[in-house]
Each structure stands twice: as C-alpha cells, then as structure tokens.
Amino acid sequence: MKAEIDVLLRDPCKKIDLALIESSLERSNLYNIIHKVSGNYLLLSDNFNNYKIRVHEDGRIYVRKDYGSEKECFDENLVRELINGLKKFLYTTKFLSNFTLQNEINFSFSGKKAYGYFWKKYSELNSIGEEYFSDHNLRTYTSDSESIYIKLEPVSPISEHACVNLFCI
Amino acid sequence: MSGFGDTSGVTSEKGYNYQKLVAVYYLIANGVSEIEYEVDGEDISIINEGPDRNSIEYIQVKQLSTGSFSLGKFRADVFPQLWNAYITALEKHSDKAILSTLVTNVSWDNSLRRFYQNCNSLHEQGISFTQFEGSLKFCERDYKKMKNGREREELNRFFWGFNIQHSFTLEQIQSKIVESMNKSNVREPRTELAKIMQFFSEKQQGRITRRQIEQLIGKDLKPIVNNEENTSYSKPEIHKSLLDLETIKTKYGVKEDYSDKDDLIRNMVSPVRKASKRFIYHIDSLKGISDFPLEEIDEACDIISSDLNRVQVTASKIAELKNDLWLHETNYKHAIVSMQQTAAKFGIELGDVENES
Numbered sequence: 001m002k003a004e005i006d007v008l009l010r011d012p013c014k015k016i017d018l019a020l021i022e023s024s025l026e027r028s029n030l031y032n033i034i035h036k037v038s039g040n041y042l043l044l045s046d047n048f049n050n051y052k053i054r055v056h057e058d059g060r061i062y063v064r065k066d067y068g069s070e071k072e073c074f075d076e077n078l079v080r081e082l083i084n085g086l087k088k089f090l091y092t093t094k095f096l097s098n099f100t101l102q103n104e105i106n107f108s109f110s111g112k113k114a115y116g117y118f119w120k121k122y123s124e125l126n127s128i129g130e131e132y133f134s135d136h137n138l139r140t141y142t143s144d145s146e147s148i149y150i151k152l153e154p155v156s157p158i159s160e161h162a163c164v165n166l167f168c169i
Numbered sequence: 170m171s172g173f174g175d176t177s178g179v180t181s182e183k184g185y186n187y188q189k190l191v192a193v194y195y196l197i198a199n200g201v202s203e204i205e206y207e208v209d210g211e212d213i214s215i216i217n218e219g220p221d222r223n224s225i226e227y228i229q230v231k232q233l234s235t236g237s238f239s240l241g242k243f244r245a246d247v248f249p250q251l252w253n254a255y256i257t258a259l260e261k262h263s264d265k266a267i268l269s270t271l272v273t274n275v276s277w278d279n280s281l282r283r284f285y286q287n288c289n290s291l292h293e294q295g296i297s298f299t300q301f302e303g304s305l306k307f308c309e310r311d312y313k314k315m316k317n318g319r320e321r322e323e324l325n326r327f328f329w330g331f332n333i334q335h336s337f338t339l340e341q342i343q344s345k346i347v348e349s350m351n352k353s354n355v356r357e358p359r360t361e362l363a364k365i366m367q368f369f370s371e372k373q374q375g376r377i378t379r380r381q382i383e384q385l386i387g388k389d390l391k392p393i394v395n396n397e398e399n400t401s402y403s404k405p406e407i408h409k410s411l412l413d414l415e416t417i418k419t420k421y422g423v424k425e426d427y428s429d430k431d432d433l434i435r436n437m438v439s440p441v442r443k444a445s446k447r448f449i450y451h452i453d454s455l456k457g458i459s460d461f462p463l464e465e466i467d468e469a470c471d472i473i474s475s476d477l478n479r480v481q482v483t484a485s486k487i488a489e490l491k492n493d494l495w496l497h498e499t500n501y502k503h504a505i506v507s508m509q510q511t512a513a514k515f516g517i518e519l520g521d522v523e524n525e526s
Contacts (some may be wrong), residue, residue, distance in 0.1 A: 011425065012499035040510050058503040102496075112223045115266030119326060139295030140329070145224070145266075151295060 001067035001111030005082040007167075009059035010100040015111055016057055016165070018042045024093045025137050042087075063089065067111065074109065074117045080122055082107070087167050103154055104133060109138065110147040118148050125150060181459045187232040189369045190342045191215065191272050193362070195228070196379045197390060203378040206369070216254070224266035227254040232339075233275045240280035242520040244311045247271050253318075255327050268330040276336050280308050288331045298325040308434040314409045353390045361386045411517055414505055422502030427495055 009016070021042060025031050035043040036050070044053040063085040065078065075081065076144040083105075090096055105128065109117050118125075118140070129136035133154035140150040195201045201507045205216035215228040229247050231238070251269040258267045264396050277285065287304050296304070298321070305312045316324060343362070350358035368385055369377070383390055450469045456466055509519070 008500065010478050012496060012503060029315040037510075037514065040507070040514075056507065058507060060503075082244075116223050116264050119266065120264040122322075122326070137299075139297055140292050141295045148292075 001069070001074070001113065002064055002070060002107045003067075003078055003082065003110075003117075004064040005027055006060060006062045006106045006108070007086065007101050007104070008061070012059060012101045014059060014089055014099065016055055016059055016061075016099070017019060018055065018057055021055055022092050026094055030088070036100075046085060046088075049081070051082070053085070053089050061086065061089070079107065079121055079128065082108060083128070083167075085154050101167065103133065103157070105129075105152045107150045108147065109150075112146055114146055114148050115142075118150065119138075125152065130153060186366070187274060187339050187342075189231040190346070191228070191230045191340060191364055192339070192369065192377070193365055193382075194346055195336075196377065196382055198345045201379070201386045203290065203376060205376050206372070206374050207372045211423070224268060225258050225262050226268040226270055227251055228272055229268045231271065231273045233273065236273075237276045237278040238271075238280045238281055240284050240308050240311050241283075243271065243281055244315055248315055251331075252315075252327065256323070259323065259326075266330065267326065268332060269327065270332045270334060272334040273336060274338050281333070284308055284311075285331070285333050288328045291325075292329045301325075301328065349390070353388065355386060355388050355390075361388075366369055372493055379424050411509065411512060411519055414509060415519060418505045421498065422505065423495060423498035425495065428491065430492050433488040433491060434481075434484050437487065438481055441477060441480045445473045448473050488524075504508070 014081070018041070022036070024129075025044070030047055031044040031053070032047055033042065034045050039057060041054055041056045044055070045051075046053065047169065051063055054060075054062040054064065056062075063082050065075075065082065067074070077132065086136070107125065122138075126138055128139055129152040133152065135155040137151075137153055137155055139151040139153070141151070177351075192204055192206055195204055195215060207216070215230065216225065229251055231247065251271075254266055255269055258265070284305070287296075287301055291298065291301050302312075346362055347358045350361060355361055364385060365382055379390060452466055452469050452473075455461055456463060512518070
C-alpha cells in the first residue's frame with residue numbers, strides 16, 4: 001500500500017542537475033540520501049517525516065509514503081502531508097528559482113483501499129485543484145482495482161506566473 | 170416486478186437458475202469470499218463486499234431469452250435499482266469503492282455499448298465528468314432521464330463505478346464454475362454444483378459465504394488468482410518485452426524537435442496572409458474593368474478575409490495541440506527510457522535482445 005504525489009518540469013528538454021540537488025541538501029539535515037543512480041535518479045528520505053522523495057534527472061519528482069500492511073489505513077491528512085512534503089523539498093532546494101513546473105499535480109494510491117480512499121478524498125482533491133488552478137479537471141486512470149492515478153490540471157492554460165508559484169510556501 | 174424479461178413459469182425458473190449461477194460464479198470462480206443474495210420479485214441482486222470490506226459491488230443479473238440489451242432497457246429496468254442501492258451505500262459506506270455491475274446473458278446494443286465505453290473512460294482513461302456528459306449526445310434523452318434531479322457528484326461517482334460483465338450465457342457460466350472446481354480438485358463438480366444450486370434455492374436470500382459452499386461440498390476451494398498473465402516469466406519473455414518497449418518508444422515517442430508555438434503559427438499563417446493580400450489586390454483591381462459585378466467582387470474579398478481569419482484561429486489551435494502533443498510524446502518517451510534504464514541496471518539490456526533474436 002502506498003501513496004504518492006508527483007510533479008514534473010514544464011519543459012521536458014530540461015534536466016534536473018542531481019549533483020546540484022545533492023549539494024543543496026548537504027547543507028541541511030532535513031534529508032538523507034538513500035540511493036543515487038547517476039544519470040537517472042536520487043532517492044531521499046525525509047529525516048523528520050515518514051516519506052521518501054525521488055528526483056529524476058528527466059524532470060520528475062515523486063514524494064511517496066509507503067504503508068507496510070494492507071490492514072493499515074491511509075492517513076486522514078495524507079493528501080496535504082504529501083503536498084507539504086513536496087513544498088518542503090522544493091523550498092529546501094530552491095528548486096523553483098531554477099525550474100518551472102508543469103501545470104498539473106498528480107496523485108496515486110495503491111493497495112486494496114485505494115479506490116475507497118480516492119472517493120473519501122474526492123472533495124479534498126477537488127479543493128486542491130481549485131486552490132492551484134481555479135477551474136480544473138480531475139482525471140482518473142485505473143488499470144486494476146488496486147491502484148488509481150489522479151491528475152489535477154487547469155481547464156484552460158494558466159499564466160506562467162501562476163505556474164512558477166505553483167508550490168511556493 | 171419490473172416487467173423485465175420473461176414471465177412464463179418455465180423461463181422464469183430458467184431465469185432464477187441463471188441468476189443463482191451468477192451468484193455461484195462470483196463465489197467460486199471470481200474469488201469472492203461472501204455475497205449478499207437478495208431476491209426482489211423477478212430480480213436478484215448480489216452484493217459483493219470485497220476482501221477486507223474495502224469495496225462494495227451491487228450486481229444486477231438480467232436474463233433475456235432473445236434480443237440485445239439496450240441503453241433504454243438499462244435506464245428503465247436496471248438503473249433505478251442500482252441507483253437506490255448505490256444511494257444506500259453512499260450513506261453507509263461512503264469511504265468504500267462503490268461499484269455497480271450489470272450481468273446479462275445477451276449482447277449489448279450499440280447505445281449501451283457506447284454508453285458503457287464512456288463510463289469506462291471516466292475511470293480508466295482520464296476523461297473528466299464534463300467531457301463524459303459532453304460525449305453522450307447520442308443518448309441525450311436516456312441520460313437526461315437518468316440525470317433528472319440527481320446530484321452531479323453522486324452521478325459522477327455512480328457512473329465511475331459502473332461496469333457491465335461481458336455477456337455470459339448460462340452454459341458459459343456453468344463451464345467456468347466447473348473449470349474452477351476442477352482446478353480445486355473437486356470430484357464430480359457437476360453433482361456438487363447441483364448441490365450448491367439447491368442450497369441457494371433453500372436459502373432464498375441473505376449472506377452466503379464461500380466457506381459455507383466449501384463446507385457443503387466438503388472441499389477447500391483454493392483462492393483463485395485472477396491474473397490473466399502467468400506470474401513467472403522466462404528470460405526471453407522478459408527480453409521480448411524490452412524489445413516491445415523500444416518499438417513503441419520509436420513509434421509513439423517524440424519524433425520531431427520542439428517547434429516554437431509562435432514560429433509555428435507564423436509559418437502556417439504568413440504565407441496565407443501574404444496570399445490573401447495579393448488575391449484581394451488582384452480581385453479588387455478588377456472592379457470596373459471586368460464583367461464581374463461589384464457585389465461579387467466585394468463578396469470574394471470578404472470570403473478571402475474570412476478564410477484568413479479561420480486559418481489564423483485553426484493555426485493557433487494546431488500549434489497549441491502540436492505543442493501539447495510534443496510535450497506528451499516527450500514525457501512518454503522519458504518514462505519508457507526510465508523503465509529501460511532501470512531494467513538495464515539489473516542486467517536486462519537491449520543488446521541481449523538483439524543477440525537472442
């Protein structure tokens with residue numbers, strides 16, 4: 001059972017300099033580097049929260065919370081927790097001063113409770129869409145009964161300015 | 170109760186048999202641990218509460234002797250019951266996945282097929298509910314009746330979880346149950362199936378568990394794995410997948426370089442603008458020196474101006490879509506490359522595939 005938020009760079013030709021991310025994190029004690037595959041990705045754990053962050057050189061960033069057993073439940077405030085986890089990472093690495101994110105926020109929930117949790121959080125997910133994009137679409141993509149991918153995106157294009165500020169604190 | 174299906178005693182009994190068989194199918198062949206079996210007049214609903222009770226599925230079983238199942242029939246004879254069950258479930262189980270399923274023995278007509286495909290796209294292919302509603306022009310009247318007085322969000326959730334099981338004939342279901350029993354080494358599965366059917370007839374309604382069925386036939390029914398694919402793969406199969414990835418990456422991934430949106434619009438529009446100016450100049454110069462009436466010349470100039478406007482609008486849209494397409498093709502390629510990189514890290518590389526093939 002796991003839950004994840006992901007965002008990606010607006011310009012897919014841009015690459016995230018993983019060495020730069022690594023060096024920006026050296027100065028803080030907030031994250032621990034679990035694993036790095038040069039030219040591919042960097043896996044971090046948050047030292048104060050129970051989630052992991054994976055940054056791909058090709059421009060994707062994932063914040064993930066793993067749950068061990070299917071009997072566990074997704075946390076009540078999980079959606080906000082993931083957003084805050086992402087915000088914290090972007091802030092710590094001063095990410096948004098170098099990069100612009102694509103106007104979309106994606107969530108995924110996996111495990112037997114995924115569908116139920118999605119519907120439980122349906123209104124909250126829509127509020128997040130509203131908060132970031134005003135008029136928005138919530139799209140779902142499922143391939144089996146145990147995982148769901150949710151995309152929040154603006155109905156019409158929003159300004160570059162809004163894009164830059166997508167996750168500013 | 171609803172005037173649905175056949176009413177003669179013989180076919181009615183046949184209908185019950187079909188409905189009972191579907192219930193048995195869910196318990197034995199579909200790996201469901203328990204169902205709630207409800208008889209309401211001629212209709213039988215099966216409530217399948219998923220493992221760990223994370224989901225609840227309302228199943229309406231409808232047998233027809235002839236014809237196909239239409240959307241109109243679904244709207245009139247299935248939707249109301251499923252909707253009532255769904256609304257009750259929303260009150261009691263709002264944090265569960267609530268699914269509604271129609272099982273029928275006949276094929277679906279075009280209207281029901283298209284409607285179902287749209288429901289499916291709602292949860293599988295990311296169409297928004299607004300797009301879903303927009304795509305139902307072909308069945309506006311039926312949809313309007315289903316929508317009437319109902320909350321938009323509730324409708325969204327209902328159709329998101331709506332499913333139709335592929336048309337199953339009585340014989341097909343029977344053979345699937347027997348096949349599952351054979352896999353569990355049940356001796357004389359047809360005799361045991363008759364025993365189970367008798368048990369359903371006596372029970373009439375209520376909760377029925379797979380454990381009860383197991384006790385009845387004195388045999389453990391192994392949990393059935395629903396995966397269609399094998400769970401183990403040979404090395405060539407794994408490498409073949411890598412080759413497939415490379416093929417689709419080349420076919421569907423980004424092929425063109427990024428083209429600046431403004432440049433693209435300029436390239437598409439400028440020659441047209443230039444041409445329109447020249448054509449208008451030429452046509453306008455014919456005023457008074459040709460046989461063309463003035464009105465026709467003015468009209469021709471207007472047509473060219475309108476065409477230019479249309480070109481500008483459509484060029485903008487094309488540029489926007491091309492940009493979007495480029496962006497998605499690039500991201501698609503990235504994801505595949507990422508998967509290939511991960512595979513390569515663990516020794517699955519394209520070089521090996523080419524050598525082996």
